[in-house]
Amino acid sequence: MPKLRNTKEKIIEAAIDLIAENGYKGASVRKIAAKVGIRESAIYNHFKNKEDILKSIFSEIFSTPFEMKDIEEKAKKGKSFLHQYAVAYKLVSFDKKMEKLFRVMMIELFQNEDLRESFLKEFHQKEIQVLSKALFIMMQEGMVRSADPMFMAQEFISALFYIRIMVSLLRIDSKPTAPIATHFEKHVDFFWESISV
Amino acid sequence: MPKLRNTKEKIIEAAIDLIAENGYKGASVRKIAAKVGIRESAIYNHFKNKEDILKSIFSEIFSTPFEMKDIEEKAKKGKSFLHQYAVAYKLVSFDKKMEKLFRVMMIELFQNEDLRESFLKEFHQKEIQVLSKALFIMMQEGMVRSADPMFMAQEFISALFYIRIMVSLLRIDSKPTAPIATHFEKHVDFFWESISV
DNA sequence: GTCTATAGCACGATAGAC
């Protein structure tokens, strides 16, 4: 059963919706309050100021979407590990909540230094590390040709990221994503063919 | 000798600077006027309204950065064509004016439907077309393994786009880009190794 | 924790003198 959300959660959710559509500056305290169904002043019982709401949202963006444990074990499966990774990435790309957070991230990434720092440290670097570790193991196992694992990881991720952006842009305008949705898996095939020995 | 720019050009330039930093909503007519050195009201002698300024900027973003003529001829050079393409992409990524326009594009892409349309049609599709055409020719020439040229083009472009985003993010905060700047060329090597027969 | 009321400011845009 869906637990009745409290006001603070409602505020955050309303703010995410509005920022995803019109950016931080376009999501006024007025509009957020109206969407929640309270007055502007009531917002300040839950958040110090408007920026405080944004900070809460940022922390949600990087709340470990991919938990990658037992990399050593999983990496030995080779291509199917990459396939699993890409499918997880695809699911996140189409998840309603994550999609909105992705939009918020893309909009604010170029305007907010704190977000950039978090993105580079927590999002980018963490994903690269997991992947490069896996690729390194695959190299040791003789499944993958020898090369710089970090660079190879970036080559793998960049296509996924690109597809995710395209999916996000298409979905804003309710355009069909079917043609590009298959690219997640096709990328794994293409990539594996280029790195496997 | 640098031609003395007229007021209209100054307004656009000031607007690009401000939007690149704080987005469209953060670039107020007041601030733009102040940066140019005129009053707000004088802006309206050159532009119908604020949105009209944005439209002018958008048209600059897609003013054919890459002119690719004689594709048939160039494509036959194989890898060196891709290398040329990547280097051109790299130059644009580090060009001051183009860098600002890229930031404007990334910020507004998720907030402006007209821009999304232009991006998908003029930016994305045009680049994909040029590249897929070149790759198709390479396949005919027996230099590249047979596959869907459009998909292959997207695989090639996605890494360049990703690197460009990273470069842009790093440069906003004046962080070093040397490590990632070499990725443009490294990507060509990696990609060519995976598609050449 | 919500409300009403209000302060104080920045916004986009227009009118009219020069």
Next chain:
DNA sequence: GTCTATCGTGCTATAGAC
């Protein structure tokens, strides 16, 4: 083509009653 002056609106935030 630029200026001064001004209008109406929306913005973040606070004070104080309930």
